Amino acid sequence: MSDELFVVTVTYSPGPHLDRFLASLAHATERPVTVIMADNGSVDGSVEEAVDRYQNARLLRTGGNLGYGSAINRAVAEYGLPAATDMFIVANPDVQWGPGSIDQLLEAAGRWPRAGALGPLIRDPDGTVYPSARHLPSIIRGGMHAVVGPVWPSNPWTAVYRQEREDPSERAVGWLSGSCLLLRSAAFTEISGFDERYFMYMEDVDLGDRLGRAGWQNVYVPSAEVLHDKGHSTGRDPARNLAAHHESTYTFLADRYPRRWQAPLRWAFRGALGARSRLVVRSSLRARRKEGQS
Incomplete structure (x- = not known):
């Protein structure tokens, strides 16, 4: 195999973020x-401009807004990446790469031969570190984070789940943010890629969990740094996105407790997440109305 590295990104009218990414x-x-x-229907001309400006950019039109995971799977299949390369990257187009960040991830992959996914330290635009390496959401830890997080952000369950009190260190974790991942082709193929039931949100949690169940590791590599302006897509319709997040969370949790005798637990998930969704969506709508009046 050649030294060529493939980077897959999903675009949906990414604007100037895409140029900074490239x-x-x-x-x-x-x-x-x-x-x-992998373009899900951009209308702002940014992807066409990128192809004209960058010789290494390839445009794959998916034919519609397939969602994140489905678009990644389509690109991987169309370009035959598992056969063409041992490792490839998936990243959001609003990522800006730090110096040597990809090479740092590749070096770490050599240190962790069972790493199916490796993720960098991610900074928000203000420079703060985003908690991108987390535990898998258990009933207690994840449930309490989901239910009380909106009204008590500093609660101990959220802090543990998000590993906020951990020093940045190279280590295996439960899952990594899908905004920037180095993926091992063999691992990605073994678990059949992203679960396409997730249109948006939780597809990275699900990916990390399934990698772990298959015997692979998710490895956090803080020596590699990127900046992620994650508000560019969620800001378009925050109420809709918040509702989608809660629906995806239910899909993830219901999958992990599928037995008939666990039905009451699934009902509890549905009720708690539904209540939380209504709370945060109403709060988001109120905030947007206030912004419009100011």
């Missing part, structure tokens, strides 16, 4: 890079 790649690795833009 321009900063030159600082992230010394290897030749091909960027596959």
Whole structure:
């Protein structure tokens, strides 16, 4: 196999973020890079401009808004990545790459031969570290984070789940943010890629969980850094996105407790998440109305 590295990103009218994504790649690795833009229906002209400006950019039109995981799967299949490369990257187009960040991830992959996914330290635009390496959501830890998090952000269950009190160190974790991942082709193939039932949100939690169940590791690599302007997509329709997040959370939890005798637990998940969804959606709508009046 060649040294060529494939980076897959899902685009949906990404605006100027895409240019910063592509321009900063030159600082992230010394290897030749091909960027596959799995486009879910952009109308802002940014993907066409990227193809004209960057010789290493390839445009794959998915034919509609398939969602994140489905678009990644489509690109991986269309370009035959598992056969073409041992490792490939998936990343959001609003990521900006830190110097040597991809090379750091690749070096860590050599240290962790059972790593199916490796993720960098992610900073928000204000420079703070985003808790991108987390435990898997258990009934107590994840449930309490989901239910009390909106009204008590500093609660201890959220802190443990998000590993907020952990020092940045290279380690195996439950799951990693899907905004930027180095994936091992063999692992991705073994678990059949992303679960396409998740249109948005929780597809990365599900991926990390299924990798772990298959005997692979999710490894946090804080020596690699990227910046993620995650508000560019969620800000378009926050109420709809919040509702989708809760629906995806229910799908994830219901999958983990599928037996007939566990039905009351699934009902409890549905009721608690439904109440939380209504609370945060109403709060979001009120905030947007206030912004419109100011």
